[in-house]
Amino acid sequence: MNPVVSVLFVGGVLGIGAYVVAVLDRAFGPVSRGPRDWFVWPIRRAAFLAVQRRTETERPDAEAWILAPALLAALAAAGLTAVPVTPSLAVADVSAGVVLFGAAMIIVMVAVFLQGWSPNSLFPLIGAYRFAAMALSFGIPFSLVVLTTAIPAESLSVGAIVASQEGLWNVVRQPLGLPVYLVTGAAVAFWGPFRIPEGTDLAGGAVLEASGSARAVWRIARAGVLVTLSVMGAAIFLGGHLGPVLPGWAWTALKTLVLLAVFVWSGHAFARMRVERFVWFGWVVLLPVALVDVFASGILAL
Template identity: 55%
Template sequence: MTATAWWGAIAGVGLAIIVGAYLVAVADRAIASVVAGEPMRSSILAGPARSVALGLVQSRTTTERPDGAAWALAPALYLGLAAAALAVVPLSETLLAADIENGLVLFGAAQALAVIPVFLNGWSPNSILPLIGAFRFIAQALSYEMPNLLALLSVSVPASSLSIHDIVASQHGLWNVVRLPLGLPLFLFAAASLAFWGPMNLPDGADLAGGTQAETSGLHLVAWRAGRAAMLVAAAAMGAAAFLGGWLGPGLPGWAWMVVKTLVLLVLLVGSRHVAARVRAERYVVISWAVLIPLALLNVMIAAVVAL
């Protein structure tokens, strides 16, 4: 890979993150307006930009004896992991930022490592409510990672490959969402958990006054929210590639199909925030271990049968 290609890939992923995160914020406001029965206002489009401007204007608060370096690192690390996860997802048959054979493994690793920045963001302020949020995410991550990885593993079986490019190519004729029907719901559950979004927002819930972000303000808060939105974008893109046939589809160019499918999943994920109440931590853990992991194992077995 040439230096130009490297820079092009980095710029492409960066642009996708920025545009995607902005779309998440716009979609969130639009869906909220629909649910609240309000007219669509111009602030739906401009609102996220204004909030970013406010973040740039507002000072960054601090707490009593925080771990300042770890606290500052948390949003950057979370954003970086989202970018790494997105980089391995192909936009089309030929357009891919990081063309590696084990893309699925890297994506899974980026998701698994997300527990570190979330814990850092809760632990570093030296404050009780963010700390509880961090504790919650540890329990949450231990619960969703197994269904998540098993759901991802299931799509690699019919493709006989860990390359996401090969996984998309293996869906010619029949998408994984049809032949592995449990995979996409399991993956979306994990995606919402990973970004602790909507009903899965245990670490940053209102009962903790914002949880891991309760003590943050200004640019730090903007970066943290952007990281969550970027993680949703990465997960939606992977969901489109792994379960909805990626760039495959009639008529439109491959990249257009990929964008459309990603947006559909993104709207589903974003919209969950406005229709489903936050689940209880205990029930979340019980359901994950007692129901979702067995379902995910069943999904892998179905994948093995499909691959025969």
């Protein structure tokens, strides 16, 4: 794809996706004033953040503070490039697409750490360290279930993984994969019960000191990560653009919307998990389930 078109395409998908996340978040959230409000509220909220000034803290790491949201948005964009939206339309359906996506999602940890570190403030710093402490616990099972989808396709290309689901979607072939992906994906996006680095106990944690445009960009970038996770989840577990009657892009959009709705709903449905409990859950529950997923898929492929 032409580089300029690619940038516009990825930016457009992330922008529209972030707006959809905000609409869904309002609809599922504690304050919901009906459908018109769901669609208008994100615009008004963005306008307020645009008017509000950015704050400065005492001796921050100013460059890193600017870099953190930009890095988060860039990682969401990088992950998105590997997914074919239709059989012929992908920004870069590279031969190791799922590896590129997995790497981008794991580096989200660096962006969150920078966001918490740079204001030179206690609660954001605790939030940053919490996420670093969580990262290995969700990172390994997340990577395992993503890579397992490559086994039936005998390829790491996302296009090939989608094509391999022509007769049977991976959500059926690998029934443990999607549940583990959704749980660990929410943790990658520090969303819902995994809002551990940004918990209310830390008064906002990593994002406590951010205001105005800095906070808006961080929120949009985080929504972008959820969009990328949903687009990729739709591609590697739900057959991506495959489906009858409707065009390929419409199937991709529909399946993405379903996963996005599940992610956003979970954000309001569960209590925030304790870090210690999460680490236990990651190693004692998620990792063994992910390993069973790998072995079962391997045996089926033999």
